[in-house]
Amino acid sequence: KNEVEQSPQNLTAQEGEFITINCSYSVGISALHWLQQHPGGGIVSLFMLSSGKKKHGRLIATINIQEKHSSLHITASHPRDSAVYICAARSQGNLIFGKGTKLSVKP
């Protein structure tokens, strides 16, 4: 079992839909990252959170430390949101990556 699990693996949505990507982890963490990777390869850090909730534009990330679970929400999704979203846990000085969720938003 991976230490960081994401679901779903693939997600297709229509433009405008509300999207949720989930991340569960089994290790002790100091923080959790949500990363976005576009087809070209570059990785952009969207959020780093250790408790509660953060919001940036149409993106919202939440974390429940007791349940070892985090979610990334995208409101009013748009085709330009199509990318791979990766959850990564900071644990003991390392970054443990989930396998990613490939999101396709259709116009």
Add this chain to the structure above:
Amino acid sequence: DTEVTQTPKHLVMGMTNKKSLKCEQHMGHRAMYWYKQKAKKPPELMFVYSYEKLSINESVPSRFSPECPNSSLLNLHLHALQPEDSALYLCASSQAGVPPQHFGDGTRLSIL
């Protein structure tokens, strides 16, 4: 624009060639990282430099040779690579003692 700059963006090389990948950051970060990412897989850590010294080598074959000439630059020298080394190579940086915070756009490497 990413704050970690990688060059080149794409590289095609033969198995007998010698080439280098370059990574640069000017955020004052003292930890820099090389990751390898195969298609549809998460990044895998290769090397970590902390204060210009190699601190982690994740049992990477010697055909990959990292170098950190100063606190802003990180190179990855490539020699006698194999087709299975074709991948996206990502550089990242962070303040010393914490995991990576900023990633570059990567170099997509193809070995013929």
